[in-house]
Amino acid sequence: MAHGRRWMAAVLALGLVAAACDNDEGGESRSAKNGKVKTRSGFSSFVDPTLTDVASQPETREGVTVAAEASVELDADEVFIVITPSSSELGDSAEIDDDTRRDLVRALDGEGVEEDEIDITPEDEFSYGEIRVRIDPDLAASRQEAIVDAVSDVIGVDSEGLALGVSDCTEGLTDAQESALDAARDSAASLASAVGVKLGKLAHVTETADPEAAYGGVADPCDPESVIDTYTGLLALGSEPKVELTYRVLATFAIDGAEQARRSVSAVGTAETSGAADEAYVLVLSESFEEEPEPLAPDDREELLDALLALGYDEEDIEIDHDAGSTRVEVEVEVGDLPRAGRRIVDEVEDVLGESSTSGVVFTSSECETVLADARKAAFEDAGRRLDVLASASDSKLAAVVGVAESGGGAEGGPTGVDPCGDVESVFSADPYSLPLEAFDAEPVFKVRTAVMVTRALK
Numbered sequence: 001m002a003h004g005r006r007w008m009a010a011v012l013a014l015g016l017v018a019a020a021c022d023n024d025e026g027g028e029s030r031s032a033k034n035g036k037v038k039t040r041s042g043f044s045s046f047v048d049p050t051l052t053d054v055a056s057q058p059e060t061r062e063g064v065t066v067a068a069e070a071s072v073e074l075d076a077d078e079v080f081i082v083i084t085p086s087s088s089e090l091g092d093s094a095e096i097d098d099d100t101r102r103d104l105v106r107a108l109d110g111e112g113v114e115e116d117e118i119d120i121t122p123e124d125e126f127s128y129g130e131i132r133v134r135i136d137p138d139l140a141a142s143r144q145e146a147i148v149d150a151v152s153d154v155i156g157v158d159s160e161g162l163a164l165g166v167s168d169c170t171e172g173l174t175d176a177q178e179s180a181l182d183a184a185r186d187s188a189a190s191l192a193s194a195v196g197v198k199l200g201k202l203a204h205v206t207e208t209a210d211p212e213a214a215y216g217g218v219a220d221p222c223d224p225e226s227v228i229d230t231y232t233g234l235l236a237l238g239s240e241p242k243v244e245l246t247y248r249v250l251a252t253f254a255i256d257g258a259e260q261a262r263r264s265v266s267a268v269g270t271a272e273t274s275g276a277a278d279e280a281y282v283l284v285l286s287e288s289f290e291e292e293p294e295p296l297a298p299d300d301r302e303e304l305l306d307a308l309l310a311l312g313y314d315e316e317d318i319e320i321d322h323d324a325g326s327t328r329v330e331v332e333v334e335v336g337d338l339p340r341a342g343r344r345i346v347d348e349v350e351d352v353l354g355e356s357s358t359s360g361v362v363f364t365s366s367e368c369e370t371v372l373a374d375a376r377k378a379a380f381e382d383a384g385r386r387l388d389v390l391a392s393a394s395d396s397k398l399a400a401v402v403g404v405a406e407s408g409g410g411a412e413g414g415p416t417g418v419d420p421c422g423d424v425e426s427v428f429s430a431d432p433y434s435l436p437l438e439a440f441d442a443e444p445v446f447k448v449r450t451a452v453m454v455t456r457a458l459k
Contacts, residue, residue, distance in 0.1 A: 062264075062455060063203050063255055065405035066187040069248040070179030072172045076137055076241040078165035081147055082234055083131040086156025096120060096129060100155055107150040108133065111143070132163075141238025141298060148237070161234025161295045164243050176247035181205065184251035190369070192255070194376035195404050195452070200254030207249060236295035236322070258402045259457075265390050265398070266455040268407060269383025273375040277363035277444040280335045282342045283437065284349045285358040288325035296322035300352055304329070307348040311341075327353055335363070339440030360437030365446040368421035372448050376406070379452040387456055396458040403455030421448075 085096065096104075105115050117134040133147055148160045166172070185202070192199040288294070301320055308318050308331060317332040329349050333341045338361060346359045365371060391398045 062258070062260060062403040063252040064188045064192050064197070064199060065250065065252040065403070066184050066191060067248065067250050067406075068180050068184035068187055069246055070176045070183055071244050071246045072176040072179070073242055073244045074166050074169065074172045076164035076243045077167050079135050079137045079139075079241050080163045081133045081135055081144060081160060081237070082163050083133070083148060083151050083160045084158045085129070085131060085151070086158050096155065103154045104131065104151060107154050108147065111147050111150050113147065137241040144237040159234075159294060160237065162237060162239055162241075163234060164241055166243050166245075169245060172245055173247065176245055177249075180247050180249045181251065184249055185253070188251065188253045190373065191376060191404060191406055191452075192253075194373045195380040195401070195454070197258070197401055197404065198256040200256040202251060203254045204252040205249050206251075207247075234295055236298055236301070238298045255402065255404075258400055260402070263396070263458040264402060264455050265387060265394070265396070265458055266403070266453055267383045267386035267390060268451050268453045269379040269381065269386060270449070270451045271375045271378030271382055272447060272449040273371050273378065274445050274447040275365050275367055275371045277365050277446040278335060279364040279366060280333050280338060280444065281362045281364070282331045282333055282345045282440075283358070283360060283362060284329045284346055284356050286327045286329070286349060286353040286355075287357045294325075296320075296327050304349065304352040307352060308345065311344055311348065333361075335444045338444070342440030358437070361440055361442070362437060363442075363444050363446050368446070368448065371446065372421055372450065375448045375450045376452060379450050380404075380454060383452055383454040387454065391456075391458065394458070399457035399459045401454060402457050403453075405453045407451040407453050 101120060104120070105118060108118055109115070113133055113135075119132040119134075121129045121132070131151055135144065135147070144162075148157060151157055181202075184205075189199050301322075304320060305315070305318065308329075309315060313331055313333070319328075319330040321328045321330075329345070331345050333345075342359070342361055346356060350356055387398055
């Protein structure tokens with residue numbers, strides 16, 4: 001029943017500067033003189049280049065355009081213990097004075113930490129600063145705790161955790177890039193087939209990434225300096241030093257036989273289809289609303305995992321993630337075991353972590369691709385009806401399809417822009433608060449919605 005996910009100690013979005021590249025296999029971006037179409041979901045408009053200045057209009061690219069992503073797990077070789085000193089120990093001055101700094105260096109030297117591995121950040125009006133200690137990635141949890149204890153003996157500690165990074169991402173990034181482009185081609189081929197056009201060569205690709213990261217992430221995990229300066233969450237001491245890089249692309253493939261259109265019209269069609277669900281994932285969220293929440297303790301994680309294993313689930317079917325005081329527990333279950341399975345999992349989570357804030361089940365289907373193809377066809381037909389109206393209004397006739405792009409699809413009720421047939425982890429990690437959670441006794445139905453922007457030439 002395992003869905004092939006790997007356990008992750010950290011999930012990081014790779015921060016990249018967006019770059020566009022046209023290769024010589026075909027396809028140039030359309031210039032202002034050829035006209036542009038401004039579209040948004042549920043809205044269509046025609047722009048004739050002879051009637052208005054469209055230089056500022058957003059571009060609609062000809063061809064089949066899809067978004068895709070791929071992830072690769074790397075061993076972190078940049079590992080830091082990040083410690084927030086106790087405000088009560090600092091007193092009214094709110095400063096780590098020179099004497100205290102020397103005491104910290106001596107205390108850490110006793111734990112085998114050299115002075116050049118210690119970074120004490122300056123205080124500012126928002127915080128008392130932090131103490132960051134670079135450690136060996138394989139340092140045992142007990143030794144990590146001893147380092148925190150040494151700091152606590154000198155100045156007291158309010159919170160602590162791990163920040164992770166990778167000094168050389170070249171090989172892993174190359175693998176992720178190749179996988180993302182392969183995924184983009186597969187997705188484009190499926191979309192082209194659904195709307196009845198023939199896919200051509202890759203015409204344009206743009207790197208896209210969200211610089212925000214989660215679960216111990218940094219703005220750019222491949223830049224060691226950013227591990228120190230811009231981490232966005234801390235892992236518990238003793239966490240496995242693993243980093244997952246996620247690489248995203250927006251790719252456009254030419255449509256075979258389609259000529260570049262001087263005048264064109266675009267419309268967005270929407271559709272939703274459903275099918276019987278044969279996969280289910282129980283989700284439980286437990287949150288801490290303390291001002292400075294602690295990372296999930298390794299002992300609590302182990303106790304919770306043991307409790308779920310005792311219910312008969314395999315470790316590969318269980319996911320436990322923690323970030324900024326919020327713990328997300330996800331378990332793959334048999335659809336036929338609901339609703340009892342859901343309630344038992346919630347009970348075990350609450351026995352270890354306390355009262356949960358959110359719980360429910362997400363239904364998926366092994367036939368997702370078929371359901372999605374039906375939705376794409378229906379959305380294409382809906383766009384066609386809109387195009388007919390627009391062409392008539394402009395006293396023009398529709399010609400060949402020159403562009404197709406999926407716009408904001410996803411599982412019904414879930415976050416948009418997420419592949420509903422991709423790794424379920426991508427749906428869960430996108431935004432656990434916008435998931436299509438159902439009650440444990442709900443009918444097991446899987447729904448897919450999609451929006452397809454279709455561009456056709458005018459004659």
